[in-house]
Amino acid sequence: MKELKERKQIAIYIDYSIRIPNFKNTYQKFKDSLFKDNSGISYDDIIENDVRLFWQIEMKRPDVESFYIKQDVSKIDDYSLLGNFQPYFFNQQHLEKFLEEYSYNIYTDCEITSKEDINFINICQSQLFDVVLIDKFHTVRKISNTCHFISTARLYPRNIVFLGPNQIMNHDKFYGVWNPAENKEQINSEKSKKFFNWLQELEKKYNEERS
Secondary structure, eight states, X not given: OOOOOOOOEEEEESBTTTEXXXXXXXXXXXXXXXXXXXXXXXXXXXXXXXXXXXXXXXXXXHHHHHHHHHOOGGGOXXXXXXXXXXXXXXXXXXXXXXXXXXXXXXXXXXXXXOHHHHHHHHHHHHHTOEEEEEEEOSSTHHHHHXXXXXXXXXXOOSEEEEEOTTOOOOXXXXXXXXXXXXXXXXXXXXXXXXXXXXXXXXXXXXXXXXX
């Protein structure tokens, strides 16, 4: 059996480098649900403190209703949010409830930042470095949605690491780290060459060290 040689690893944070979370459209659906007419709903099978009534109960509060009325969805720019959804929610509990209920819409029904970069990542994994994809999550539902997204995007990394709340990754073991949420110079787009240039620089550096 051929022994596998240990290779350098690079880390790529999925959100805002490969995937643009679909927050704007999802938030619009969320707002529509908050203000829809529920006058015809049947409460016969609903028990006290039923989770299905969470938003209806919250929206009875004038301060909550006023907050969401003022949110202008048209001004949301998915590319510039970098995962900071909190300003669009009345409190942390509302945000966590939203992420739990709309995880599929946000993290599966969404855009790929650059299809060309998908090819670069796969080539890198095949010929140069081991690629470790990193995904931060607040609800475990995001894990399955991310796996679905990676499969649909036809990404073939060496490994996928999921970081829960308050967990951080030790970057010291990586030859390079791509994380737009922490480094705005790494914010990418379909026609940008930033990611490709980054990989080229890493390859050049690696070849120089070996020579």
